[in-house]
Every structure is written in C-alpha cells, then in structure tokens.
Amino acid sequence: MTDDNRVMQRAKADRPKVIRYRGVVKRYGELKALDGVSLDVHAGEVVCLIGPSGSGKSTLLRCTNGLETIEAGQIEFEGAVLPPDERGLRVIRQRMGMVFQSFELFPHLTAQENVAEGPRTVLKMKAADAQQRADALLAKVGLEDKASSYPSELSGGQQQRVAIARALAMNPDVMLFDEPTSALDPETIGEVLTVMKRLADEGMTMVVVTHEMSFARRVSDWVAVFDVGCVIEQGPPRQIFDAPLTERTRDFLSHLGWAD
Amino acid sequence: MEFDFSVIGDHARFLAYGIAITIALSVVSGLTSIVSGFGVAMLRLYGPRWLKPVVVLYIDSMRAIPVLVVIVWTFFALPIAAGLTMPPFAAALLALTIHLAAYAAEIVRAGIESVRPGQTRAALTLGMSRRQALRRIILPQAIVRMLPAFGSLLSITIKDTAIASVIAVPELMRQSETVAGQSFQPIEVYTFAMLVYFLLLFPVTRGVDRFYRSVAHLGRS
Amino acid sequence: MTLDWSVVWTHRDALVDATGATILLAAATMAIALPCGACLAALRLYAWSPIRTIAACYVEFFRNLPLILVVYWAFYVLPILTGLGLSPFLTGLAALALNVTAYNAETFRAGINSIRRGQVEAAMALGMSRPQALRRIVIPQALRRILPVLTSTWVSLFKDTSLVSVIAVTELAYVAMQVRAQTFRVLEMLSAMAVIYWLLGYPQAKLVDWIQRRYAVSE
Numbered sequence: 001m002t003d004d005n006r007v008m009q010r011a012k013a014d015r016p017k018v019i020r021y022r023g024v025v026k027r028y029g030e031l032k033a034l035d036g037v038s039l040d041v042h043a044g045e046v047v048c049l050i051g052p053s054g055s056g057k058s059t060l061l062r063c064t065n066g067l068e069t070i071e072a073g074q075i076e077f078e079g080a081v082l083p084p085d086e087r088g089l090r091v092i093r094q095r096m097g098m099v100f101q102s103f104e105l106f107p108h109l110t111a112q113e114n115v116a117e118g119p120r121t122v123l124k125m126k127a128a129d130a131q132q133r134a135d136a137l138l139a140k141v142g143l144e145d146k147a148s149s150y151p152s153e154l155s156g157g158q159q160q161r162v163a164i165a166r167a168l169a170m171n172p173d174v175m176l177f178d179e180p181t182s183a184l185d186p187e188t189i190g191e192v193l194t195v196m197k198r199l200a201d202e203g204m205t206m207v208v209v210t211h212e213m214s215f216a217r218r219v220s221d222w223v224a225v226f227d228v229g230c231v232i233e234q235g236p237p238r239q240i241f242d243a244p245l246t247e248r249t250r251d252f253l254s255h256l257g258w259a260d
Numbered sequence: 261m262e263f264d265f266s267v268i269g270d271h272a273r274f275l276a277y278g279i280a281i282t283i284a285l286s287v288v289s290g291l292t293s294i295v296s297g298f299g300v301a302m303l304r305l306y307g308p309r310w311l312k313p314v315v316v317l318y319i320d321s322m323r324a325i326p327v328l329v330v331i332v333w334t335f336f337a338l339p340i341a342a343g344l345t346m347p348p349f350a351a352a353l354l355a356l357t358i359h360l361a362a363y364a365a366e367i368v369r370a371g372i373e374s375v376r377p378g379q380t381r382a383a384l385t386l387g388m389s390r391r392q393a394l395r396r397i398i399l400p401q402a403i404v405r406m407l408p409a410f411g412s413l414l415s416i417t418i419k420d421t422a423i424a425s426v427i428a429v430p431e432l433m434r435q436s437e438t439v440a441g442q443s444f445q446p447i448e449v450y451t452f453a454m455l456v457y458f459l460l461l462f463p464v465t466r467g468v469d470r471f472y473r474s475v476a477h478l479g480r481s
Numbered sequence: 482m483t484l485d486w487s488v489v490w491t492h493r494d495a496l497v498d499a500t501g502a503t504i505l506l507a508a509a510t511m512a513i514a515l516p517c518g519a520c521l522a523a524l525r526l527y528a529w530s531p532i533r534t535i536a537a538c539y540v541e542f543f544r545n546l547p548l549i550l551v552v553y554w555a556f557y558v559l560p561i562l563t564g565l566g567l568s569p570f571l572t573g574l575a576a577l578a579l580n581v582t583a584y585n586a587e588t589f590r591a592g593i594n595s596i597r598r599g600q601v602e603a604a605m606a607l608g609m610s611r612p613q614a615l616r617r618i619v620i621p622q623a624l625r626r627i628l629p630v631l632t633s634t635w636v637s638l639f640k641d642t643s644l645v646s647v648i649a650v651t652e653l654a655y656v657a658m659q660v661r662a663q664t665f666r667v668l669e670m671l672s673a674m675a676v677i678y679w680l681l682g683y684p685q686a687k688l689v690d691w692i693q694r695r696y697a698v699s700e
Contacts, residue, residue: 065606067602067605067606086610086611087610090605090608090609090610091608093605093606093607093608094607094608096606097606098603098606100599100602100603100606102597102599104597104599104600104602104603105603106600106603106604106618106622107622108621108622108625117607117617118607118608118609121607121609121613121617122607122608122609122613163603166607167606167607170607170608
C-alpha cells in the first residue's frame, strides 16, 4: 500500500492537525526512549498508541504536555511549536487534559473539589461557578451522587471517571490518556471505557495509550504501533488489527492473543 | 579572636581516655538495652496477661522522664533507697539501660508486628509450632526491619552517654569540661569535642543506612 | 533512713515556677524551631545547589551532636559571637532552638518528599505552576504526615529542657537539684523531680499516641 492510499483511508485527514510530532527524540541517559517519532493527530480523531511495555508510548504522551522535555525534533500543538519555558507550557497544559494510569486524584479533596480544583486555582473561577461546572461534569461521567465522597471511598473505576471529569473541567482541546484502565479491576474497566467512547462520539480529540485492543479497534480513527521508541506501523484500525503490514506488529498482536 | 588548639595536644591522653569511656559506655549500654528491650518486648507480646499493663507503664514512663533525671536518680537516690553503692560508670550503665530498653522494646514490638500475619499462618500450616514459627520465620524478617530504628537508637545512645558527665563518669564530655575549666580555653576544647562526637555519630547513622539497604530485601514478604 | 517528704511541699512555689520555666522554654523553642525548620527544609528542597548543601550540612551537624555539648558550647561561644552576654535562659533557648530546628527541617523535608511525584504531575497537567501545586496539593497532604512526627519531637524537646540545667537555667531539673543540695533530702527531691516530669510527660506521650493513631497514613 502506498502512502497516498493510507492517507485516503484516514477518515478525518482533512481536519486541522491538532498535534504534530516530527522526529521526536527523547533520551534517558544512554537509553533512547523515543527514536525519531513522527505522527499527526487531527481534530476530532481518536488516536490509539499501542505496543509492548517500554516502547515509548507513555513517554510520547508525557512529552506532549511538557512533563518531559525532548532532545531533538519538535512537537506542534495547534500550529505552534511547544514553548520551552514553564510559563508557556502552563498555558498549553490548560488546553490539554491528561488522565493518568494511577488516577492521581488529590486525596485530601472530595470528588467535587477535585474536579473544581483546576477551574478554581488555574482559571481563577469563582468557587460557586467552579462547583457548578464540577457537578455537571460529575453527572456527565455518571457520578453525581459521589460529589462529596473522598477518593479513598471510591472504587478504581469511579476514581478514574472523576479524573476524567477533572481533566474535562478545563475545557481542553485534546485529551491525553496514559493507560487509563491498566490499574483497574476487570469489572470496572468497562465503565471507564464507556465514558471514553462517549467523549469520542462527542467529537473530542483524544490520544490514548492503551492495552485494551478491542477498545482501540472499535473506537479509534488511527492507530500507531510502537516498538523500541519508534512507530513501526500506523494506520486505520482495520489495517492494524485485521491486516497488519509489518511482521513485528503481527508478533505483538499474536502475543496478546489477538486472533487475526 | 585567637584560637590555640595546642591545648588539645597537651591533654591528648586525658581526652583520649574520655573517648574510650564514651565508646565503652555506648557499646555496653547499647547491647544491654537491646537485650533487655528484646526481653521486655517478648513479655509484652507473649507474656502473661497481667504483666502487659506493667510493661506498658514502664515503657511509657521512660518516654516521659528525661534521661538526665534517670541517671541522677540512679546514682544519688538509688543507693539511699536500696542501700547499695555504685561507681558512676555502673550507675550510668544501669540508668541508660533502663531508659533505652523501653525504646528498644518498642522497636522490637513494631518490627515483629510489621511482619504479615500470613507468614505465621504459612509457617503453622507447614507443621511448625508457634515458637518455631517465631524463631525461624518471623524473627529473621522482623530483625531486618528493626535495623534502621536500632541504628538511630545507637546514635541516641552515644549522645546520651554525654549526659553521664553530670555524675562524673569520665567520658569525653566530662573530660572536656575538666580541661576547659583548667585551661580557660572552652571554645577550643568544646569544638574538639564536637568534632569527635560528629565523627563518631555520622558514620554510625550512615553505616546503618547502607547496611540496611543491602539486606532490606531479606525482610520484605 | 528517715524520709521527709514535706520538703517537697515546702518548696512547692519554687518547683511550680520551675515547671513554668520548663514549659516556657519548650514552647519558646518550638515557636522558633517550627518556622526556622520550615525555611531550612524549603532551602534544602528548592534552593540553589550550594545553599542546599549548606542547609544539609547544618541539619546533619546538629543531628549528630549530643545536645548537652551544644548547650555548653553555646554558653561559651555565643557571648563571643554575638558580643552580648546572654542570660542562661536565652543561651539554653538558643541551643535548644538550633537543635530542634535541624530535626524539624528533616521532618518537613521527609514529609514533602513522601508525596508521590504523580500528584505534582497531575496538578501541573491541569495547568498549575509548581508553587501552586506545592501550596494546594503537596503541602496539605504532607502536613498530615508531618504533624505526628512534630508531636513526637515536642515530647523529646520537653525532656531535653532538663539538659539546660547544666548551665544553671532555673527550670525544673536545676531547681529540684538545688533544693536537694540545700536540704540534703536527696531521695525525696530526686524522686519528686522524677514524678513531676512523669506527671507532665505521661499525658503528653499518650496524647501523641492518640494523634499518631488518628492521623495514621495508609497508602
């Protein structure tokens, strides 16, 4: 398949590019976590990053909002290269939402206070307004009755949904998910994936690092397969999961027990 | 401001004797405290029920009463109460042991209680008696966990030996006081003492840290 | 052996005053050592590398010295360094404050470091600056871990005030031993001294236990 064909299969390729990764290189000492990654994310797309552990997927996500710095290449967000300074990055981060594998809810705040924290502290919203927004978002993820519960009183799935609401409270243009269900019990994975699918249906641009292959196949518009810091294959889910082009992708999927 | 550190050299042997006594008192009272503390902890955990509140009272009392008070009472008041006389070193040793054994007992108790109950269950399932389980499975793990706390207890022990100076035990603090008083050069003498104590204590805390890190995996279950 | 316990009652005023001095000494020390310890911890965590090293050296220095030696040293050195003659009380206070500041600095630093990096990252991912993340997310959680340790430090400090008796500060230990020397009632006075410390210290130790149980942090 030529590049042109692949681009034609990319449903939302005519949309503006929200994120562009161009030859991104990230080193930890001697180790190259990212070795020249190039990838585009268009508006409204769900892009899933899959691959073995340690292949650089999470690292790319953390470089996207400046939690990590890159050694070479560049990352563009909404047409502009990521600023190198903290102050510039802080502005960018307000337009990106991030959901962590370990939820990272603030344990000393209730669910509602967690969701309202961003608007209050960063957007300088009035307490009452922030609270209202928080309540609306908690309802959106199905947890309106847990508003005054503390994270320790919530199940893993509930905590992660609160974390999603917390990220949404900042009205981001793109949502970054770093293995959102890897730390969850099997029973609660479904409730989180449902929320994520609903977000996708509403048109949110999402970059998702995940091991949930059926979710990736069903929901994503574009899939990038990582291995040893490189994108070894990228394409629409039908290609990646049903007819992968590279040997390594086939190996990776078969190791996961993915029948083709 | 003139400093003349030759006063240290002039009294080198006198001060060295003090260092020796400090080390001796620290090591001996450290050992007796750990052994006694271990015994006290065993009584508290596995002894007769009526003994428990007595032990707890003893341990909590040592948290309330300063070491200075225990030392002074042991040297001056105990002879009157019990009719026996003790040389200063012995009194200091006894006082330090009584005071520090309480802390050692708590360290032992915390160490043992921190080993998961599943370990005991597993040992009993294999057919061990409770005592065997304690000796062969629980204690080895617990002892590894106790090491950092014992390290800091040793550090405290060394510092507390300096308090024995008030009952004229000829350890370093006391010797320094004597030299400082005679030579009218307290700054030089006490600075020297500070240096010696620091050189004694710093490696102890660091050494225990390093040793613990290398054996910590043995205590993780 | 005839015991005359009335000597304790006769000197009750002096003992009560001395107890007050002990409490004042401990409270004043903490009042100084809490903010100073916090500042020192902040320096050690966030300042320039050379300042961090100096702060670390201060902490290691005072944690590895017997307090009684610091008291003596302060007594002889402070007048020369500061040029003014400090009363024994202030000298003792200075020695105690120098010592407890070091311990507090370590307590604050360990408390802050015990908060997972992920918490700071989550805060920054929302767009908070590092100072904001520190103020709203890290410190509230760290305080919960710091408080129990501070209460332990207080109990130790309360006992350590007895050490400034060696430079004739009129706190409980000094006064009790003075009365002993004057009246020759050794067993009575020394036992009374122990009992008074016990009456003061035992409830504090139990309160500390309660606080530590209540604020126990389980991950």
